Amino acid sequence: MIDNTDPVVRTGRREALIVVSIWLTAAIWSVTTSYWLGYNRPVEELKLIWGFPEWTFWGVAVPWVVCVIISWIFGALFVHDAHLGEELPEEADELGLGG
Amino acid sequence: MMNLPPDLLAAADTSKMPNVGYGALIALVVFIFASLWIGALANRKTREGSFMTGFFLGNRGLGAWALALTATVQSGGTFMGFPSLVYTHGWIVALWIGGYIVVPITGFGILGKRLAQLSRRTEAITVPDLFRSRFGSPALGLVASLFILLYLSFMMFAQFKAGAIVMKTAWPGSGVLSVNEDQKPFALSEKDLAALKEDQVSGAVVEKLAPLIGHGFSTEREMTAQLKSLLSAEEYTETKDRIVKRSKQLDRLYLYGLAIFSLTVVAYTLMGGFLAAVWTDMFQSVLMFFGVMVLLFASLHQAGGLDNATRTALKNTGPGYVYGPGYDDKFEGPKAAPNAKTAPRMAYDAAVPREFLPLSLALSFFCVWVWSGVGSPASLVRLMASQNTQVIRRSIYLLSVYNLGIYLPLIVICICGRALIPELPGQTDEIVPRMALLATADWPGGSLIAGMILAAPFGAVMSTVSSYLVVLSSGLVRDIYQRFIRPQATPGELRKAAYLSMIFVGAVAVAVNISPVAYLQAFIVFSATGSAATFLIPAIMACYWRRATVAGALAGMIGGASTVLSLYLLGILEKTPEQRIGQLTSFRPYYLCEVDPFVWGVLVSGLCSVLVSLLTTPPDQKLVSKMFDKETAA
Secondary structure, eight states: OOOOBOHHHHHHHHHHHHHHHHHHHHHHHHHHHHHHHHBSOOGGGOOEETTEEHHHIIIIIHHHHHHHHHHHHIIIIIOOOOOOOOOOOGGGOOSSSOO | OTTOOHHHHHHHOTTSOOOOTTHHHHHHHHHHHHHHHHHHHHHHHHTTSOHHHHHHHGGGOBOHHHHHHHHSSOOHHHHHHHHHHHHHHOTTHHHHTGGGGTHHHHHHHSSHHHHHHHHHHTTOSSHHHHHHHHHTOHHHHHHHHHHHHHHHHHHHHHHHHHHHHHHHHHSTTOOOOOOOTTOOSEEOOHHHHHHHHHTTOOHHHHHHHGGGTTOEESSHHHHHHHHHHHSOHHHHHHHHHHHHHHHBOOOHHHHHHHHHHHHHHHHHHHHHHHHHHHHHHHHHHHHHHHHHHHHHHHHHHHHTSHHHHHHHHHHHSOGGGTSBTOOOTTTSSTTHHHHHHHSOOOTTOOSSOOBSSOHHHHHHHHHHHHHHHHHOHHHHHHHHTBOOHHHHHHHHHHHHHHHHHHHHHHHHHHHHHHHHSOOOTTOGGGHHHHHHHHHHTTSTTHHHHHHHHHHHHHHHHHHHHHHHHHHHHHIIIIIIIIIIIOTTOOHHHHHHHHHHHHHHHHHHHHHHHHSOOTTHHHHHHHHHHHHHHHHHHHHHHHHHOTTOOHHHHHHHHHHHHHHHHHHHHHHHTTOSOOOOBSOOOSSOOOOGGGOOHHHHHHHHHHHHHHHHHHHSOOOOHHHHHHHHBOOOOO
């Protein structure tokens, strides 16, 4: 059987998987780092980096900037352009399928 | 902070009501006219194509700016509540909102392209339309539209009220600076107490009521219970009715506000449809961005840098302000002891500290923000309307920068706020407007700039309402009227039906807000995440899974919705043990295993849809092929 799957389905699925793994990585990084550096710590040990508490800096601010860069790379390298198809004029619309 | 000029110190003094004069009112009027103008512009644009795709989907022509700045940005209310959370709980809110770091890619990268393609193949205009045609089942379409109508009505009713209250508060000298979407229907202000005195309520009673200032009550019962504990039995029976009447937030100004707000929103949405909603949303998002930038530099300047701000804020509060699981102002820090004793104990207050963000909730919110952004019906519709894949890619670029530029600065502003304004009992919602006043006090035209920032929530509320209006009306016209009542309707009839449905929805919203129903708020809280838990998994299946069946999608919707609903009901009806985690609100869900209900909803939804799909007969190959395979030249 020839696989006739539309390329948009295939690239879309692949892109979705990449995005989900980025999300997972970000979540694990952010929550572990913040928990490790920022929960149940004595206040005397507070370290500020550019005014951010150490955990916010490494757990949220830095990953945020990294994610912006990753978003741009993802957009530039991974999002395939594709033709999304034309729409029929409204008159031809007979209530879609099964109507 | 020590060398502030005296007028700034006066503004920082929380006991004094800051005054914006006419700044906020002027800004509101500008907003109203800008929106009507946008509506008129959009009207011209929608006339280019056929009525239905033009009016309800902007001819599938959304560009990158419109898509990026409106699809996944949360509703107006979220923007109002968020600063208050930062001010109250401290740096930990940065982790709470942490999921936003990936929202630009998840929001557009997971479903974007494929959904845009599917909606063209199925010629879908609405989300139920898409489900109906993708699965070839009118019944599924109907269930989807019923869910959407239900969720969106609840969410929209609340926004109407918020809009009316902003209008009311913009009136010079109203003494209130902000609104919260969780606005309680019963509350007493200083003004109310003064009025009670004139109403021949004895001074002794009024004095006893003083600690209630700034506390809101969701129901009359909650309020009378509090009164009973404060007053003697005689005083209670004698003055109860008058106090309750006074505490109702519905007065003449509110009704005027409601009228003006509703007329404006319905008018411009009626003119411009989907595009008007999207464009006003974009307009207010851009304005918000500049407002936040100006405020960021001004606050950092006032607070003497972020380092200084964090340390001063820490001194003003307690260790929880810079660490997890977050600061609890009632029971921690230098002010805790007297405050904890004098503040009236609310039914939902616990006598022990609340953990704002334990580890389990930190993880939950990484799921909530990301996946509710992917699955909410309003976001799905916007993806369906996107022009092409280039637009989707550019939206990712834009939104990633926009989010970084708005959420981190907002956190910094509110941390500076805690340093400059050590306490705002009961009025933490006002932190951003107050910072705006403080920062612009010695600028030329400062009151107008402050007014603009004050009016920003109004813009946000208006654009949210108009986008809900469009989805609701498209649901009524497309999914009910055209599908079931009058399939042969002409474009002229459809146009008339669209206008009528919008006016009808607007009228119902006004009626509901004139005499608000208790517990309405609970459904609103539930609707926001409930709607995403209902549609997320079925939408993913529709896009990527050939084997998905009608029954599977249906099971997914019902499974997700009922899980979230039951967890909220359990929490609201207080059938479960008190949990001291999360946000302190009057309607909070039951966090099963200390995890947010949304996560459970999605898990159950996924399980139901996969299992049921596999157990039912595979879908018709012809239909699947039409949706998934290359289009053969027809």
